[in-house]
Amino acid sequence: MKPTKFSRFGTSHQAIWDWRAAGNFICGGAGSSLLAVSTFAAFPGVADGRLLLLAVLLIGAGLAFVWTEIGRPWRAFNVLFHPQTSWMTREAYVAALIVALLAAGAATGVAFLSHIASLAALLFLYCQGRILKAARGIPTWREPAIVPLIVATGLVEGLSLLVLIVTMQGAAVPAMFAALILLVALRAAAWLRYRSRMNASDMPLSTRRVLQSSHLAVLGVGTAVPLVAAALALAVPMAALAGALAALAAAVAGWHFKLLLITRAAQVQGYALGNKLRRGHPFAAR
Amino acid sequence: MTRYVMVADLNRCVGCQTCTASCKHTNATPPGVQWRKVLDVEMGEYPNVERLFMPVGCQHCSDPPCMEVCPSTATGQRKDGIVTIDYDLCIGCSYCAVACPYQARYKVEEARFAYSDGPTENEALRFDERRIGVAQKCTFCSDRVDAGLERGLTPGIDPDATPACANACIANALTFGDLEDRESNVSKLLTENTWFRMHEHLGTDPGFYYLWEEK
Structure with missing residues (x-):
């Protein structure tokens, strides 16, 4: 594309989100998907508990990466304040939902709960894509x-x-x-x-x-x-x-x-x- | 209704950075942080080169992407259009900074001052610990606007109710005012001159207008 006087200028690489943010997309994406596909593979039963644990740990590791990057880590729960429009808030809620459903499933032995958790995991993955799309800068x-x-x-x-x-x-x-x-x-x-x-x-x-x-x-x-x-x-x-x-x-x-x-x-x-x-x-x- | 906007006349701006300096003085922003700055823009190829100076900063958009993405509701918008940050709510995730297409947001992790031997008198007086580790940006000097309004002054007309950058401009290139008032200074400027807004295609509805007569 040939530059004109109306072309963008002053572009530089963003230095605000670093490898820790990438860690969230890497670990969160792999963990949520592992949960979904392992549940799908075991359907209508329940996936191996160790696989589910690994999936949750990966999601948690991704969120932990983000936690180390934010400027005010002890206010981290404020991330939950804006589900109306923020995909970051929605991602946090879905992560909490996944943990709650898997914990409830493990406690009660009801397979349906882990099936719902796997759907939530797909939603988590979608949230990650939308987080990036919403970054209009x-x-x-x-x-x-x-x-x-x-x-x-x-x-x-x-x-x-x-x-x-x-x-x-x-x-x-x-x-x-x-x-x-x-x-x-x-x-x-x-x-x-x-x-x-x-x-x-x-x-x-x-x-x-x-x-x-x-x-x-x-x-x-x-x-x-x-x-x-x-x-x-x-x-x-x-x-x-x-x-x-x-x-x-x-x-x-x-x-x-x-x-x-x-x-x-x-x-x-x-x-x-x-x-x-x-x-x-x-x-x-x- | 009120919508405060800034009008920057690119044909008047001389790139002196007085607005930048007055903003830094008024808000005591640390080194590397410029809520208001002026870009030195060169266009074209030799020998057909044009040069202009372009003041930039938070555009106080009507549809601010920073507010949409903010997970903590720290970024808000007043009824008069000014986009705000609640430093006590912000978690410093910087999502707003990557969502802003105008590179208007900053995050400072630790207190920094102009000189290594501590803050100047002005920096010490205006230092705000709440700004550490959170997002910060131009406020359109909302504290000055509010204080002026309480005294019955008119923002954009009376200096005590007007952002510091517009007050300081030596070329009268920066004008602040209420766009909803058809008789206001900014309304008249936009009615009588040609203008554009930056990155309009991104749907932000920015509140920063540039007067420009293309040669």
């Missing part, structure tokens, strides 16, 4: 295509963790590899859509470079390797390790993308002259 975050991308990336991470764990336990089933192939393909589609939208925008050169390196990682490590390895695991029953490799590559690529998105591909909006010069009182049309 960062063009790479506010792009609407970020929401399906964050959701898809989270789902891949959760399923990848599940595949890794069950493979280590020697209990991997072909359906998991098939699901991984499906989700990895979905994430690639979400990524390509996001990238094409960003390429069509006036993003700065530095952002373009970061997204280009992400492109190679997401499509190479995060898509091609998992697709081939998972297909091999499906085709050759003895090649379970290939499935683990697929899961590892898919998860690492997602985490790498999120880290870059928050810490390196987040140039601020900058400033610009308005290209709509008007004359007359702004309320004249009322």
Whole structure:
């Protein structure tokens, strides 16, 4: 896009949210998705309690990262004051709901509660996407295509963790590899859509470079390797390790993308002259 | 109804940063924090280059993205349009800062002063511990506006009811006033001149208008 006198200027990388914020999206995305996919895999029963515990710990770790980043940590509960419009508040409420439902499910043995918790986990993942979209000061975050991308990336991470764990336990089933192939393909589609939208925008050169390196990682490590390895695991029953490799590559690529998105591909909006010069009182049309 | 806005005349602004200095003096903002600042903008390519000076800061939007995302309700909006921060509620998550398309918000983690040997007399007098670890930004000098209104003064006309930056401007490039009043200083300026607002496409409805005659 050729610069004009109305182009944005003064863009610089935001230095406000750092790796700790990325940690929330990485751990929260993986944990919430692990909860959802492990419950789905065990449906209509209840997933292994250790998996559910790991999922909750990951969500908690993500929130703990954020807690270390806020300026007034002892006021942290004020985060709950604005559910009307703030997706950060909604994320906090959903996290609390997940913990409450899982605790109630563990205490009563009612499977339905953990099923509801897994739906809440998907909502948590959606909240994470909306948190980024609502950040209107960062063009790479506010792009609407970020929401399906964050959701898809989270789902891949959760399923990848599940595949890794069950493979280590020697209990991997072909359906998991098939699901991984499906989700990895979905994430690639979400990524390509996001990238094409960003390429069509006036993003700065530095952002373009970061997204280009992400492109190679997401499509190479995060898509091609998992697709081939998972297909091999499906085709050759003895090649379970290939499935683990697929899961590892898919998860690492997602985490790498999120880290870059928050810490390196987040140039601020900058400033610009308005290209709509008007004359007359702004309320004249009322 | 009242809607306070700022009008910046880019054809008048000389980039002297007196508004920046007066804001820093009035609000005792620490080094690196400029609630009001003036950008030195160069446009075009040699030899067809233009230069102008552009005052920026919080745009006191009608639809402020900072308020929408704030999880603690610390960011609010008065009936007169001024966007506020309740320092006692803010948790310092900086979500507002990444949501603001005008780079108007700051967070300071520890007390900092202009000189390393402690605060100046003015900084000591105006230091506010509540601003540490939370979001901060231009207030349109709402305390001056309110104090002036209590005395029956008119913001934008009477200096004691007008933001410090507009008072200090040597070129009369910054004008503060009530946009809802069709006879106000800002209404007349916008009626008689061409103007734009920054990043209007983002739907923020900013309360900062730039007068500009494009050459």
